[in-house]
Amino acid sequence: xxxxxxxxxxxxxxxxxxxxxxxxxxxxxxxxxxxxxxxxxxxxxxxxxxxxxxxxxxxxxxxxxxxxxxxxxxxxxxxxxxxxxxxxxxxxxxxxxxxxxxxxxxxxxxxxxxxxxxxxxxxxxxxxxxxxxxxxxxxxxxxxxxxxxxxxxxxxxxxxxxxxxxxxxxxxxxxxxxxxxxxxxxxxxxxxxxxxxxxxxxxxxxxxxxxxxxxxxxxxxxxxxxxxxxxxxxxxxxxxxxxxxxxxxxxxxxxxxxxxxxxxxxxxxxxxxxxxxxxxxxxxxxxxxxxxxxxxxxxxxxxxxxxxxxxxxxxxxxxxxxxxxxxxxxxxxxxxxxxxxxxxxxxxxxxxxxxxxxxxxxxxxxxxxxxxxxxxxxxxxxxxxxxxxxxxxxxxxxxxxxxxxxxxxxxxxxx
Ligand code: HGY
Ligand code: MN
Ligand code: MN
Numbered sequence: 001x002x003x004x005x006x007x008x009x010x011x012x013x014x015x016x017x018x019x020x021x022x023x024x025x026x027x028x029x030x031x032x033x034x035x036x037x038x039x040x041x042x043x044x045x046x047x048x049x050x051x052x053x054x055x056x057x058x059x060x061x062x063x064x065x066x067x068x069x070x071x072x073x074x075x076x077x078x079x080x081x082x083x084x085x086x087x088x089x090x091x092x093x094x095x096x097x098x099x100x101x102x103x104x105x106x107x108x109x110x111x112x113x114x115x116x117x118x119x120x121x122x123x124x125x126x127x128x129x130x131x132x133x134x135x136x137x138x139x140x141x142x143x144x145x146x147x148x149x150x151x152x153x154x155x156x157x158x159x160x161x162x163x164x165x166x167x168x169x170x171x172x173x174x175x176x177x178x179x180x181x182x183x184x185x186x187x188x189x190x191x192x193x194x195x196x197x198x199x200x201x202x203x204x205x206x207x208x209x210x211x212x213x214x215x216x217x218x219x220x221x222x223x224x225x226x227x228x229x230x231x232x233x234x235x236x237x238x239x240x241x242x243x244x245x246x247x248x249x250x251x252x253x254x255x256x257x258x259x260x261x262x263x264x265x266x267x268x269x270x271x272x273x274x275x276x277x278x279x280x281x282x283x284x285x286x287x288x289x290x291x292x293x294x295x296x297x298x299x300x301x302x303x304x305x306x307x308x309x310x311x312x313x314x315x316x317x318x319x320x321x322x323x324x325x326x327x328x329x330x331x332x333x334x335x336x337x338x339x340x341x342x343x344x345x346x347x348x349x350x351x352x353x354x355x356x357x358x359x360x361x362x363x364x365x366x367x368x369x370x371x372x373x374x375x376x377x378x379x380x381x382x383x384x385x386x387x388x389x390x391x392x393x394x395x396x397x398x399x400x401x402x403x404x405x406x407x408x409x410x411x412x413x414x415x
Contacts, residue, residue, distance in 0.1 A: 004104050006394035009097040015041060016081065017089040025086040025384060029153075030124035030135060031059055031162040038081045042096060042121045049104035051119060056176040057168055058139030059123035065103050067113045074118040075184040075407055076366070077102060077400070080125030080136065080358055088386020090375065094393070095189045096121040102401045113408045114415065115184045122358045129153045129162075131215070132321050137361035142177030149173075183366035184411060185332045186359060189400045191388060192372040193355040195379035203392045204399055205349035206336045207370035211259070212293055212325035213286040213356050219316040220245070220308065224269060224277030235275055239267040241313045242279035245304045249283065252303070258287035258296040259354060288352045290324050323360045329367025331410060336369045339403030343395050355381070371400055 002008040019034045019041070020026045028034040039061040043053035046063030053063040061081070064074065079095025099119045106117060120140065127133030130151040138144050149160035149170045160170040197205055222236030246262050253260035261284045267276040283300075287293035301317065308315040340348040351372060359368035373396040376387045 332369030
C-alpha cells in the first residue's frame with residue numbers, strides 16, 4: 001500500500017485514467033458510467049482520508065472534514081474529474097487528489113482548523129459532452145442556467161435525461177448551490193498546461209487571474225459545385241473562404257496577444273469531387289482580459305465578413321459558451337504565495353492562467369486562488385503526452401498544505 005503523499009496521488013491518477021470510454025486513451029465525460037465510477041473511487045479515497053463524502057445534485061463528488069467545531073464555514077479545495085477526448089491523466093484529477101492528500105495531512109496532524117475543509121471533484125469542467133463547460137461548478141455557485149437541462153450531446157441525449165440516467169433529479173439542481181456565508185474560499189492546485197514554468201526551470205506558480213473564454217460555432221455558406229466543371233471565377237467555395245478566415249484568426253491572435261484556436265473544421269457535403277457548399281468550424285478565443293478577447297473577436301468577425309463579401313459567401317456566428325476572466329482573491333493568493341515560500345521558493349512565479357478552470361464559476365460565490373505546478377514535455381496538456389515530475393508533485397503538495405494553514409492563520413487573526 002503506497003503511503004500518503006505525491007506517489008499515492010500519482011498512483012491514483014493512474015487508477016482514474018483507467019475509467020475511460022475511449023479504447024487506448026482517456027475520455028471521461030459528464031454523467032457517464034466512467035464519471036460515476038470516478039466519483040465512487042474519489043468518495044472512497046475521501047472516506048479513507050477521514051472526510052464524510054457525498055455526491056451533490058449536479059454530480060459533483062464532495063467530502064467534508066469538520067474544523068474546531070461542527071458546522072463551521074468551509075475552505076474548499078478541489079478541481080475536476082472529467083476530461084477532454086484523448087486526455088492526459090493530470091488535468092483536473094491531480095488537483096482533486098492533492099486536495100485529498102492535504103485533508104489527510106490536516107486530519108493526521110490533529111490540527112483543528114478554524115473552518116471546515118471541504119473537497120470537491122467537480123463534474124464537467126471541460127464541457128466535452130454538452131458543449132457548455134463548468135456545469136458542476138456553476139451548480140455549486142448557484143449560477144446554473146435553466147435551459148442547460150435541454151442541452152443535447154452528440155447522440156441527442158439531453159442533459160436532463162443524462163442526469164436522470166445518472167440517478168440525479170434535474171429538478172433539484174438548485175440544491176447544489178452553496179451559500180457564500182458557508183464558504184471561506186476556494187483553492188485549486190492544477191498543472192500549468194503551458195511551458196512557462198518548464199522554460200523558467202521553476203516548479204510552482206501562483207495564479208493572478210484566469211483567462212476568460214468564448215467558444216463559437218462559425219459557418220461559411222457558399223454553393224456546392226462540380227470539382228471539374230466549376231470555373232474558379234464562378235465558385236463560391238465555402239471551405240477556401242473558411243480557410244482564409246482561419247489563417248487570419250491566428251495572425252490576429254498573435255498580433256493582439258490573445259489566443260484563438262480552431263479545434264475542428266468540417267466541409268459539406270464532403271465529397272472529394274465536390275466544391276464545398278458549406279464549412280463549419282469552432283473557435284476557442286481567450287485572453288488575459290475580456291476587453292482584449294472581445295476586441296480580437298471584433299477584428300476576426302470584421303475580416304470574415306469582408307472575405308465572405310468578396311467571395312459571395314454567407315457568414316453565420318453562434319456563440320455557445322462564454323466565461324469571463326476572473327481575478328484571483330488577493331488574500332487567498334497571498335496564502336498560496338505563503339505556501340510556495342514555505343517550500344523554500346522565496347520569489348514565487350506569478351502567471352495568468354491561459355487555461356480555464358472551475359474557479360471562474362466558483363468566483364461568483366466565494367474568493368478563489370490557484371497553485372500551478374510545472375508540467376513537462378513543453379507543458380503539453382489535453383494530450384496523452386501530459387507529464388509531471390513526482391518531485392514537483394511533492395513540492396506542490398507541501399505548498400498546497402502550507403496555503404491552507406496560511407488561510408487559517410489569517411482567518412483566526414481576522415475572526
Ligand atoms: O479549456 C480549458 O482551458 C480548460 O482546460 N477546460
Ligand atoms: Mn482541461
Ligand atoms: Mn483542468
